[in-house]
Amino acid sequence: MIQTHKELAAACLNVAQNYKTLYIMGCFGAPMTVWNKKRYLQNYSYNQQADRQVMIKSATADTFGFDCVCLIKGLLWGWNGKKRKPYGGATYASNGVPDVTADGMMALCENVSTDFSNIEVGELLWMSGHVGIYIGNGQAVECTPAWKNGVQVTTVLNVKPGTGREWMKHGKLPWITYDAAGSASSSAAADTKTSSVSELPTPGDI
Secondary structure, three states: OOOEHHHHHHHHHHHHHHOEEEEOOOOEEEEOOHHHHHHHHHOOOOOOOHHHHHHHHHOOOOEEEEOHHHHHHHHHOOOOOOOOOOOOOOOOOOOOOOOOOHHHHHHOOEEEEOOHHHOEOOOEEEEOOEEEEEEEOOEEEEEEOOOOOEEEEEEEOOOOOOOEEOOOEEEEOOOOEOOHHHEOOOOHHHHHHHOOHHHOOOOOOO
């Protein structure tokens, strides 16, 4: 169970770096088995678009589906990359984390700010209808159909230039704890990469 901001950032980075993922609306970590493909092909008008149907149908069984807010909810609900579990090990609406939209998740955050000079590792990044997680050193993990079409590391343009987006606000999620050491710094991303990595799931776990 993820309890701290560093654990959440590390878990997001682990998914981005070590798992095959695909942006699928409404999906919080389900592996793309035949049954799950059939289900998500019928869910949401976005998934029913012709190009998205092709992508979902062609996804291999070791691919996990997420959308932006469902990545965060899935991890907080216990997702651990288990390919033989319907939702990759996640349990819907568990651990006190409700099923909310991207905007709804931001509305529940504390210490919300538009000043990105004080952003901390593990904070929620928000723009209308879309969210990500700040992992330090001017970088985020987000699930988006843009760029790599799945869970990926991008640049927070509010902090530094690169390939990414400019976010509108950031805030602290109410279900995990933050400490003073989590403030933005040049070493934050490096700290995140090594935080509890040995305890994170790896591809192939079942």
